[in-house]
Amino acid sequence: MHQDQLLPHLYRTEYRKIIAVLARLFGFEHIQIAEDIASDTFLMASETWGKNKLPDNPAAWLYTVAKNKAKDHLKHNAIFTKKVALHVKTELSQQHEIEIDLSEENINDSQLQMMFAICQPIIPTEAQIGLALRILCGFGIDEIADAFLSNKETINKRLFRAKEKLREHNVKIEFPDANEINKRLETVLLTLYLLFNEGYYSISGNTNLRKDLCLEAMRLNHLLIENKATDLPAVNALFSLMCFHASRFDARIDKDGEMIIYDEQDTSLWNDELISRGTNYLIRASRGEELTRYHLEAAIAFWHTQKADTIEKWESILQLYNKLLILEYSPMAALNRTYALAKADGKEAAIIEAEKLTQLTDSHLYHSLLGYLYTGVDNEMALQHLHRSLKLAKTIEEKNRIRKNIKALG
Amino acid sequence: MNEFLLIFRRDAGFDAQLTPAQMQEVTKPWQDWMGGLAAQNKLANSGARLAVDGKVVKSDGVITNGPYVEVKEALGGFIIIRAASLEEAAELSKGCPILSTGGNVEVRQIVPMQ
Numbered sequence: 001m002h003q004d005q006l007l008p009h010l011y012r013t014e015y016r017k018i019i020a021v022l023a024r025l026f027g028f029e030h031i032q033i034a035e036d037i038a039s040d041t042f043l044m045a046s047e048t049w050g051k052n053k054l055p056d057n058p059a060a061w062l063y064t065v066a067k068n069k070a071k072d073h074l075k076h077n078a079i080f081t082k083k084v085a086l087h088v089k090t091e092l093s094q095q096h097e098i099e100i101d102l103s104e105e106n107i108n109d110s111q112l113q114m115m116f117a118i119c120q121p122i123i124p125t126e127a128q129i130g131l132a133l134r135i136l137c138g139f140g141i142d143e144i145a146d147a148f149l150s151n152k153e154t155i156n157k158r159l160f161r162a163k164e165k166l167r168e169h170n171v172k173i174e175f176p177d178a179n180e181i182n183k184r185l186e187t188v189l190l191t192l193y194l195l196f197n198e199g200y201y202s203i204s205g206n207t208n209l210r211k212d213l214c215l216e217a218m219r220l221n222h223l224l225i226e227n228k229a230t231d232l233p234a235v236n237a238l239f240s241l242m243c244f245h246a247s248r249f250d251a252r253i254d255k256d257g258e259m260i261i262y263d264e265q266d267t268s269l270w271n272d273e274l275i276s277r278g279t280n281y282l283i284r285a286s287r288g289e290e291l292t293r294y295h296l297e298a299a300i301a302f303w304h305t306q307k308a309d310t311i312e313k314w315e316s317i318l319q320l321y322n323k324l325l326i327l328e329y330s331p332m333a334a335l336n337r338t339y340a341l342a343k344a345d346g347k348e349a350a351i352i353e354a355e356k357l358t359q360l361t362d363s364h365l366y367h368s369l370l371g372y373l374y375t376g377v378d379n380e381m382a383l384q385h386l387h388r389s390l391k392l393a394k395t396i397e398e399k400n401r402i403r404k405n406i407k408a409l410g
Numbered sequence: 411m412n413e414f415l416l417i418f419r420r421d422a423g424f425d426a427q428l429t430p431a432q433m434q435e436v437t438k439p440w441q442d443w444m445g446g447l448a449a450q451n452k453l454a455n456s457g458a459r460l461a462v463d464g465k466v467v468k469s470d471g472v473i474t475n476g477p478y479v480e481v482k483e484a485l486g487g488f489i490i491i492r493a494a495s496l497e498e499a500a501e502l503s504k505g506c507p508i509l510s511t512g513g514n515v516e517v518r519q520i521v522p523m524q
Contacts, residue, residue: 319438322445326456334449356450 006058007049011042014059015138018066020110021102023135024173025070028117028166031135037073041066067100110173111136112223112230117173119188120166127162128191129198134159137216146206147198147213181229188224189238189294192217196242207257211249218242225281237285237294243278244301247271258397267307275305296324300336314343331360335369347373364392364402371405383409411492413454413520414499418506420513422462422484439507447491452502457489486513490520 015038022034041062055061118131126148133139133147145155176184199213221239224230251269252260282298300320306313321337334357342350351373360366367389374382383406390402428436447453462484464476476484486508493499496519503515 318445319441322441322448325445325448326441326453329448329451329453334451337445337449353446353449356446359451 006054007042007046010045010058010062011140012138014062015042016111016136017102017107018062019135019138020114021100021107022066022070024110024113025100028171028173031163033073035135037066037069040069063102067102070100108223108226109175111220112227113173113175115188115220115223116176116184117166117171119184119191120169120171121187122169123162123165125191125194127158128187129195130155130159131162132191132195132220133213133216136220139212139216143209146209147202149202175229178229182232185224185230185232185235189234192221193238193241193294195220196245200245207253214242214246214249218246233285233288233290234292234294236281237292237298240278240281240285241294241298241301243274243281244298244305247274247278247305259401261401262304270305270307278302278305293324293328296320296327300324309343311344314340318344331363331365334360335363335365338369338373342373347377351377362392364389364394364398367392368402368405371402375409379409411494412499414491414493414496415488415518415520416457416491416499416503416506417488417516417518418486418508418513419483419516420486420508420511421482422486436507439510443505443507444489446505447489447502452492453489454492455490457487459487460485 018038018041019031019034022037023031026034044065045058045062049055049058114136115132118135119128123131130144130148133144134141139147141152141155141159145152148155196214196217199210199217202210202213218239221235221242224235225239247270248262248265250271251265251267252262254260278298279302282302285295285298300317303313303317303320318337318340321333321340325333325337338350338354338357341353351370354366354370354373357366367385371382371386371389374385376382386402386406386409390399390406393399393402444453444456448456466474466476468474491499491502493502496517499517499519503517506515508515
């Protein structure tokens with residue numbers, strides 16, 4: 001790897017490890033100190049490595065510097081050390097000096113515990129995702145701003161407020177009790193699900209960044225699977241869902257960064273390896289009786305990896321959407337169910353059901369769907385709905401797509 | 411939006427005669443109908459199907475075996491839906507698959523607890 005790519009790469013892979021280990025050692029209330037030490041370490045690397053020869057093992061170099069900085073901090077801040085010493089007492093065992101353990105095992109444990117610390121319903125979901133990106137994934141503030149189509153200042157404020165709130169609630173970086181784990185996991189899984197979706201469905205034009213968000217969500221999800229206590233059916237189901245979606249990464253975006261809709265994708269670009277991984281994890285998710293929305297969504301995604309356009313495929317998808325909606329309503333599921341109904345039972349049947357979704361008449365997607373359903377049945381109605389959709393659509397990409405459909409009709 | 415309890419009554423003998431394959435066929439229209447209500451965000455509670463057998467406990471302490479009404483009018487299940495009015499709730503009930511096998515739907519508004 002070229003030297004000017006090395007540091008950003010290491011920042012992405014090592015920053016989060018250093019911060020998780022240090023924050024766990026110091027306690028969440030001192031996370032700022034952990035962040036400062038991690039940032040200083042990388043600052044020092046950029047200054048030193050530019051002038052001198054690269055160290056033989058750059059990651060180990062970073063760990064050593066971070067450790068020394070942490071120890072210095074503890075030495076020079078007697079009051080802080082006293083507080084932290086109380087906090088880390090149990091981990092100190094018989095040692096006189098605080099040991100900073102940057103082994104892979106401790107890094108993984110620290111990151112898992114940090115995941116539970118951040119994913120708390122007391123802070124807004126988008127703040128949870130932001131903190132996860134910053135602390136667990138080592139994303140820069142500018143990247144997070146880009147992903148949320150926001151600016152650095154807003155993101156900084158959002159993360160600062162979230163950390164304050166977690167501090168106020170005396171949040172601990174620790175593994176939840178066995179009897180609490182399911183409830184706590186719900187929040188963690190929802191955050192990972194939304195983190196993945198942020199990347200998968202985001203309207204940000206930065207394709208690489210979006211893919212990174214998805215891969216990070218998958219990495220964190222897999223950490224939960226590797227840990228025995230959190231290797232639960234819902235966790236496997238969510239991972240399976242992500243694999244199936246990710247299998248279409250290369251097919252769903254063209255060389256100009258434009259979205260290609262499912263029907264028009266080159267299926268030879270679908271990633272077979274990810275599809276078979278998804279299938280394996282879906283089987284692992286089927287242990288026990290639990291049936292979560294992630295199970296249903298993974299099963300829907302599984303059917304979408306089947307290339308043949310059969311009645312069985314769409315009838316299965318329809319029934320899964322029925323179950324999903326009965327479990328939990330969402331506008332997207334309502335629209336997708338209607339699309340599956342058209343594929344399974346024909347457009348006329350789907351139009352009757354679509355016309356009942358009066359709660360969605362302000363959505364451009366709803367009118368795009370009706371435009372599709374009326375095409376070939378009543379083209380005049382199709383045009384009306386597409387024009388309505390064009391009026392409601394917000395992004396240029398969406399407007400272009402709708403214009404293309406209008407042109408195809410006229 | 412108000413909530414309404416939909417009570418399904420049908421001939422209790424009907425379910426008992428079904429083979430597993432026929433049962434599957436009966437399930438699909440129910441899933442489609444409830445999925446349709448849920449897609450309109452009008453399904454408040456997916457309720458439950460009830461077993462045919464039951465008991466009735468009376469005020470004098472006597473327990474009798476069910477069914478307790480005409481076998482043809484036995485309670486089969488219930489769901490709770492959201493609707494603006496009793497009229498809308500009744501209109502939404504028209505799609506219920508129980509109607510195609512001779513059953514009926516009783517629609518009752520739920521009175522919120524004070």
